[in-house]
Amino acid sequence: MKPEPKKLKELDDKTTNYKVKVKVIHKASPQQSPNKKRFQRLILKDEEGYTMKATLFEKDIERYEEALKRNGEYEISNAAIAPTPAQHASHPSEYQMTINSRARISPLITDFSILEPQYRSIAAIPRAMSEGDDLIDVLGVLLYVDDMKIINQANIREIHITDPSYDRSLMVSVWNDLARNDSELIKTWSPSNVVIGFTALRSTTIKGFSMASTMSSEIIKHPQGTKAETLRTWYVILSV
Known part of the structure; x- marks a missing residue:
């Protein structure tokens, strides 16, 4: 049957x-x-x-x-x-x-x-998400990485990014292994490593509009593709 x-x-x-x-x-x-x-x-x-x-x-x-x-x-x-x-x-x-x-x-x-990261511009990220909503992939220019903190026995670190669609920095809060390992490496980057990707984030209202990692999240340290190259070019022009 x-x-x-x-x-x-x-x-x-x-x-x-x-x-x-x-x-x-x-x-x-x-x-x-x-x-x-x-x-x-x-x-x-x-x-x-x-x-x-x-x-x-x-x-x-x-x-x-x-x-x-x-x-x-x-x-x-x-x-x-x-x-x-x-x-x-x-x-x-x-x-x-x-x-x-x-x-x-x-x-x-x-x-x-479609199994590759589906990066959205920061301006296109929904400000409110329900439990069943698809998680968000984001690509941005790295601005700075905060020191790690411990909240309720969990490690957390805040990473700040931006892109041409957004006129301020977006805070991405990453937790536990992402905060301990991946983020510590990012703090050592040279100025040439300016573009960073995040997968499977959820938008939050902590400290205003921000993003937070989930159990599915990854940090893409060397993102490839047209969107990443466009961001690198934008950063170079902006820095001149």
Whole structure:
């Protein structure tokens, strides 16, 4: 029997023999639980805008590394569905997906360029975002990097950028590993390394309009492409 097409809102722990079309809007780095079990979190969104959390464990993280990419669109069939534990649920009666060898995943896109960072100008970034919104990739000229701070036992560092669409600096708050490792390296850059990219950011209202890293975020230290070259040229002209 062929899998029956479903929407995310229709899936629960009694659903079997189904398939659903989704976009991966969030893909976190692998983590380790207190009991030493490795896991990786994803958030999926369907064409109606409904979202569902998904998790991979242990060897399945590597198994599906290339098969599931942020911004990729896929048909997923017969992955296990279970109630979300109350401490992790966003609302009552929430369900989550576990992706393992039982699941079947087929890509729905042929233009794989959408899996590359989709940089927006600062002026085009929405000032308010809901939980199901796509995360934002931003490219900018690096202005300066603040010293690292510790807030609620988490490391945070603020990086300031700008671009031709914005007449002031944009603060990007990065957390934990991004604040400790990547940002420390950025502070040592020479003046020639002026363009920097960020992926999977969320807009916030902290200290006015700003951006903050998420579990999916990466810092692109040497971004390539037309937009990056245009920014480098703009900076050179501005500096003359």
